Amino acid sequence: MWTEAVAARLSxxxxxxxxxxxxxxxxxxxxxxxxxxxxLSRPTMSAAIAELENLGYVEMIGAVRGPxxxxxxxxxxxPQAGHVMAVDAGSTxxxxxxxxxxxxxxxxxxxxxxxxxxxxSAEVSRAVAAEVAAxxxxxxxxxxxxSTLGIAVPTRVVGPDGDAEASRQNVVFTAFTPPQQTTxxxxxxVNCAAVAEMHYGAAQGEETFSYVQIGLKIGMGLVLGGxxxxxxxxxxxxxxxxxxxxxxxxxxxxxxxEHYLGTEALMARVHADWSPDDGAPPLDTTxxxxxxxxxxxxxxxxxxxxxADIGAIVASCVSVVDPGVVVLGGGFGSSPLxxxxxxxxxxxxxxxxxxxxxxxxxxxxxxxxxxLAMERGLLLALGETx
Amino acid sequence: MWTEAVAARLSxxxxxxxxxxxxxxxxxxxxxxxxxxxxLSRPTMSAAIAELENLGYVEMIGAVRGPxxxxxxxxxxxPQAGHVMAVDAGSTxxxxxxxxxxxxxxxxxxxxxxxxxxxxSAEVSRAVAAEVAAxxxxxxxxxxxxSTLGIAVPTRVVGPDGDAEASRQNVVFTAFTPPQQTTxxxxxxVNCAAVAEMHYGAAQGEETFSYVQIGLKIGMGLVLGGxxxxxxxxxxxxxxxxxxxxxxxxxxxxxxxEHYLGTEALMARVHADWSPDDGAPPLDTTxxxxxxxxxxxxxxxxxxxxxADIGAIVASCVSVVDPGVVVLGGGFGSSPLxxxxxxxxxxxxxxxxxxxxxxxxxxxxxxxxxxLAMERGLLLALGETx
DNA sequence: TTAATTAGTTAAGGTGCCTAACACTCCCTG
DNA sequence: CAGGGAGTGTTAGGCACCTTAACTAATTAA
Numbered sequence: 001m002w003t004e005a006v007a008a009r010l011s012x013x014x015x016x017x018x019x020x021x022x023x024x025x026x027x028x029x030x031x032x033x034x035x036x037x038x039x040l041s042r043p044t045m046s047a048a049i050a051e052l053e054n055l056g057y058v059e060m061i062g063a064v065r066g067p068x069x070x071x072x073x074x075x076x077x078x079p080q081a082g083h084v085m086a087v088d089a090g091s092t093x094x095x096x097x098x099x100x101x102x103x104x105x106x107x108x109x110x111x112x113x114x115x116x117x118x119x120x121s122a123e124v125s126r127a128v129a130a131e132v133a134a135x136x137x138x139x140x141x142x143x144x145x146x147s148t149l150g151i152a153v154p155t156r157v158v159g160p161d162g163d164a165e166a167s168r169q170n171v172v173f174t175a176f177t178p179p180q181q182t183t184x185x186x187x188x189x190v191n192c193a194a195v196a197e198m199h200y201g202a203a204q205g206e207e208t209f210s211y212v213q214i215g216l217k218i219g220m221g222l223v224l225g226g227x228x229x230x231x232x233x234x235x236x237x238x239x240x241x242x243x244x245x246x247x248x249x250x251x252x253x254x255x256x257x258e259h260y261l262g263t264e265a266l267m268a269r270v271h272a273d274w275s276p277d278d279g280a281p282p283l284d285t286t287x288x289x290x291x292x293x294x295x296x297x298x299x300x301x302x303x304x305x306x307x308a309d310i311g312a313i314v315a316s317c318v319s320v321v322d323p324g325v326v327v328l329g330g331g332f333g334s335s336p337l338x339x340x341x342x343x344x345x346x347x348x349x350x351x352x353x354x355x356x357x358x359x360x361x362x363x364x365x366x367x368x369x370x371x372l373a374m375e376r377g378l379l380l381a382l383g384e385t386x
Numbered sequence: 387m388w389t390e391a392v393a394a395r396l397s398x399x400x401x402x403x404x405x406x407x408x409x410x411x412x413x414x415x416x417x418x419x420x421x422x423x424x425x426l427s428r429p430t431m432s433a434a435i436a437e438l439e440n441l442g443y444v445e446m447i448g449a450v451r452g453p454x455x456x457x458x459x460x461x462x463x464x465p466q467a468g469h470v471m472a473v474d475a476g477s478t479x480x481x482x483x484x485x486x487x488x489x490x491x492x493x494x495x496x497x498x499x500x501x502x503x504x505x506x507s508a509e510v511s512r513a514v515a516a517e518v519a520a521x522x523x524x525x526x527x528x529x530x531x532x533s534t535l536g537i538a539v540p541t542r543v544v545g546p547d548g549d550a551e552a553s554r555q556n557v558v559f560t561a562f563t564p565p566q567q568t569t570x571x572x573x574x575x576v577n578c579a580a581v582a583e584m585h586y587g588a589a590q591g592e593e594t595f596s597y598v599q600i601g602l603k604i605g606m607g608l609v610l611g612g613x614x615x616x617x618x619x620x621x622x623x624x625x626x627x628x629x630x631x632x633x634x635x636x637x638x639x640x641x642x643x644e645h646y647l648g649t650e651a652l653m654a655r656v657h658a659d660w661s662p663d664d665g666a667p668p669l670d671t672t673x674x675x676x677x678x679x680x681x682x683x684x685x686x687x688x689x690x691x692x693x694a695d696i697g698a699i700v701a702s703c704v705s706v707v708d709p710g711v712v713v714l715g716g717g718f719g720s721s722p723l724x725x726x727x728x729x730x731x732x733x734x735x736x737x738x739x740x741x742x743x744x745x746x747x748x749x750x751x752x753x754x755x756x757x758l759a760m761e762r763g764l765l766l767a768l769g770e771t772x
Numbered sequence: 773t774t775a776a777t778t779a780g781t782t783a784a785g786g787t788g789c790c791t792a793a794c795a796c797t798c799c800c801t802g
Numbered sequence: 803c804a805g806g807g808a809g810t811g812t813t814a815g816g817c818a819c820c821t822t823a824a825c826t827a828a829t830t831a832a
Contacts, residue, residue: 013819032779041821042780069778070828156737208618220706224615231708232594235737241705243698243735245633248646252698254735260634312629312638319627320606320706322617349629349640351542351621399788418810427790428811455809456797 012055015040016048017382020057023077024101024378030064030072049075056080056144057381077102082147084377085135086370088189089124089153089172091117091216095366096131100143101377103370107138118216120153120171129176136179147380149178150185150373152192152365154217156234167234185369185376190237191228192368193329193360194221199371201360202327209325210317211358212239214310214333218261220317228372242316261309263332270302285332292337307338311345318350329358398441401426402434403768406443409463410487410764416450416458435461442466442530443767463488468533470763471521472756474575475510475539475558477503477602481752482517486529487763489756493524506539506557515562522565533766535564536571536759538578538751540603542620553620571755571762576623577614578754579715579746580607585757587746588713595711596703597744598625600696600719604647606703614758628702647695649718656688671718678723693724697731704736715744 012020018038023029029037035045052058059078065071081101088095091113098107111131117124128151139146157169164170169186178184194211197203203211203223211221220237222229229236240258259265263285270288274281278298282288291299310333314326328334328342336357343355358364379385398406404424409415415423421431438444445464451457467487474481477499484493497517503510514537525532543555550556555572564570580597583589589597589609597607606623608615615622626644645651649671656674660667664684668674677685696719700712714720714728722743729741744750765771 011818015820030779043782043822044820046780047819065829066778068776068830070780070830072779222707224610225613227611229610229707232710232739233708233737235704235708236706238705238708238737241701241736243632243702243705246629246698246702247631247633247636250633251694252701252735308637312632315627315638316629316632316702317706318621319624319629320622320703321608321615322619322621322624324618349638350627351619351624353618401789416810429791429813430789432811433788451798452809454799454807456799456811458810 012382013048013051015044016051017384019045019048020052020077020081020382021378023058023075024081024374027102028061028074028076030074032072053078079142079144081381082145082377083143084148084150084370084373085132085146086150086366086373087128087132087152088192088366088369089120089128089151090189090362090365091154093362094124094127094131095363096135097366097370098135098139098143099370099374101147101374101381103374106140106143107135109134120155120168122171122174125172125175128172132176132178146179146182147377148183148185148373150187150369150376152187152189152369154189156238157186157188157230158234162233169234183376183380185373187369187372188219188221188230188234188237189365189369190219191221191230192366192372193358193364194223194327194368195228195371196360196364196368197221197327197329197358198223198226200367201364202356202358203325206325208323209327210314210321210323211327211329212310212314212317212333213330214261214263214328215330216263218258218313218330222321222323224321224323239313239317242313257313261306261313266302266306266332270299273302274298289332289335289337303335303337304341306332307341308345310338311342312349314342314353314355315346315349318346318353322351322353324353326353326355327358328355329360329364334358334361398768399434399437401430402437403770405431405434406438406463406467406768407764409444409461410467410760413488414447414460414462416460418458439464465528465530467767468531468763469529470534470536470756470759471518471532472536472752472759473514473518473538474578474752474755475506475514475537476575476748476751477540479748480510480513480517481749482521483752483756484521484525484529485756485760487533487760487767489760492526492529493521495520506541506554508557508560511558511561514558518562518564532565532568533763534569534571534759536573536755536762538573538575538755540575542624543572543574543616544620548619555620569762569766571759573755573758574605574607574616574620574623575751575755576605577607577616578752578758579744579750580609580713580754581614581757582746582750582754583607583713583715583744584609584612586753587750588742588744589711592711594709595713596700596707596709597713597715598696598700598703598719599716600647600649600714601716602649604644604699604716604719608707608709610707610709625699625703628699643699647692647699652688652692652718656685659688660684675718675721675723689721689723690727692718693727694731696724697728698735700728700739700741701732701735704732704739708737708739710739712739712741713744714741715746715750720744720747 022034031045056078058075060073061076063071063073083100086097094111096109099105155169156167158167190213197211203209207226208224213219220239242257243252244257246252292303334357408420417431442464444461446459447462448460449457450460469486472483480497482495485491541555542553544553576599583597589595593612594610599605606625628643629638630643632638678689720743
């Protein structure tokens with residue numbers, strides 16, 4: 001086995017790395033454009049492009065003519081740069097996307113699970129294995145090597161020095177063995193959604209923000225200075241464990257915020273408190289929101305109460321990290337009906353933070369893990385692994 | 387005016403920067419030591435030292451002989467690198483330190499304020515002006531230029547694009563004009579204490595931790611990945627604004643945590659609840675802690691209760707950012723008597739975090755702002771200003 | 773067809789690091 | 803007290819990676 005490619009990887013010039021990074025992150029471009037953007041001279045651009053073309057990291061895709069002068073050739077990321085596979089091992093479905101490092105979608109599939117999974121189970125693992133196998137079978141040679149496989153899981157995720165047993169992050173591998181020669185990247189699903197909001201959603205252009213997901217469970221993803229914050233044990237954003245109930249004379253119970261703010265407890269309160277004058281009670285949160293949106297007074301009261309409770313949680317997060325912007329997501333949290341109530345409570349309790357609703361929907365997580373896999377693939381291609 | 391020095395600053399080679407940084411951060415050293423630590427060859431070390439000596443950034447301070455062979459000359463930071471002044475504009479005293487970039491103390495003074503200041507006032511500003519003037523008068527030519535003046539203030543601090551009126555951070559300048567040609571660095575006092583804990587205190591060697599200060603007021607300083615987290619509006623760590631009281635059926639009130647956990651409210655509860663069997667009630671928290679340490683049952687009960695409350699706050703912080711290590715500081719918080727109670731509550735409510743007591747005492751803040759000023763001075767000397 | 777304009781290449785040079793080889797200083801030994 | 807071993811510091815030469823200057827190539831407007 002000859003290791004020319006490996007040797008070559010370790011000696012990419014700084015300018016070539018910058019050009020490649022630019023093509024990955026900003027999409028196809030011409031030499032003059034990248035040269036002026038990166039502050040590189042034309043000879044250097046020549047050398048960088050030649051170097052990357054030799055590696056197959058870059059390919060010409062045509063010419064662009066301006067109003068005057070010779071037309072410039074345009075380049076994009078080439079096949080040898082590899083591609084990534086992103087999997088969202090969710091509770092109701094497995095979402096999978098295969099794409100190039102510069103985010104050209106090569107393959108995608110959504111598999112609905114037969115029944116809701118409350119945690120990562122062997123059944124989820126089997127479904128992931130089947131979906132990944134299907135994607136691998138559909139792989140075409142011109143996609144190049146599979147560089148990174150990213151998997152979003154609903155557990156906290158620790159690094160190689162952490163206790164992976166305690167976090168249960170590896171349950172996804174009970175019935176699934178990742179392909180060889182591929183880097184595997186595991187990330188918490190809420191963190192992934194936060195990453196997606198940063199790049200494609202409500203937090204575009206924000207360096208610092210917090211993403212709060214409210215659904216069956218609650219969680220937070222934190223981005224500070226463009227960096228995803230994971231915490232020492234991968235437990236940053238586990239706001240289900242905020243002290244609650246917390247008041248003079250009461251004793252907080254672990255995980256109680258999650259129980260109290262999750263949709264099941266909410267619906268239980270709605271049903272317990274529903275007045276017959278308001279008609280039949282809603283069956284789930286979707287109906288509750290629908291009724292509130294249609295002017296149902298009882299529904300609106302419950303939504304407003306819940307918005308205030310969510311606002312208190314958000315205010316606590318704002319008080320700790322001051323993110324400036326808070327994006328509300330998740331099945332329940334992303335409803336714009338919550339926005340005024342949450343916003344008011346936050347403004348009343350803490351320093352200002354702009355509260356927004358997510359609009360990425362259920363694709364947020366898979367888009368986020370795809371993005372993280374692409375970033376890892378970029379580092380791998382450049383030989384800049386940690 | 388000739389700008390040779392400025393021009394020279396802008397063209398320091400990378401190796402010289404690395405050598406200078408090493409001398410600043412790790413103290414005096416020899417060429418061979420730094421060369422092997424930084425991975426630089428002997429010719430490169432020669433060039434770097436020559437370059438820095440020409441600028442006056444470095445000076446030889448003697449020779450070190452090993453067991454064998456020629457002795458190596460030792461270098462340290464030179465006068466032209468400048469020095470920094472650090473001021474803690476505290477509530478009971480103004481603490482001032484002048485030191486070189488490599489932390490050789492040149493001058494220090496503590497000025498006790500005639501009466502406790504609950505916020506930055508004109509009186510504090512006048513005292514700062516007097517202390518700085520005294521320090522400037524004591525300045526010797528061989529200290530080199532005053533590069534940075536750091537001031538720690540008990541307000542949040544926003545950057546140049548923030549609303550400095552709202553933060554009241556500039557009140558310290560009402561009666562005080564900083565010297566010309568000097569960079570002024572303003573930082574929140576709790577953040578400063580956190581920085582001191584990281585470098586000289588209970589969080590030495592930790593990349594990620596949280597510092598919780600409990601005294602008359604409460605606050606938190608957050609360090610993630612070695613970086614001090616300030617937040618979008620400088621309000622990160624304002625845990626006095628955590629949602630409280632927060633329980634079903636109650637409505638949180640802004641800033642209520644601070645009122646409830648601050649020492650004044652604590653002592654009010656102690657007095658209201660004091661049993662005559664336990665003798666005369668304590669006059670302040672120092673006495674309360676003393677009585678608890680001496681086995682006073684009533685005092686111990688109150689300390690334990692307060693520790694549990696602090697534990698709940700800490701658990702909330704841990705749930706949001708998962709710092710791994712929490713250092714307790716401040717007049718009341720740094721008492722080791724609190725440690726078991728806080729620790730137990732945190733363990734019960736959230737993912738694990740190690741809780742420690744600070745032992746830097748009342749110097750923490752001035753040591754932290756000194757450190758930040760030194761780091762800024764280093765960047766300025768290297769022409770790496772943002 | 774020619775001039776103007778932009779794209780890309782070739783040639784020459786500078787910066788910042790390296791290795792190799794030599795010179796210097798220190799201590800130990802015979 | 804000369805000689806040698808070991809570590810420190812300098813000189814010479816070279817390489818990697820960027821630059822500017824000047825050229826060639828392609829394209830449009832006049």
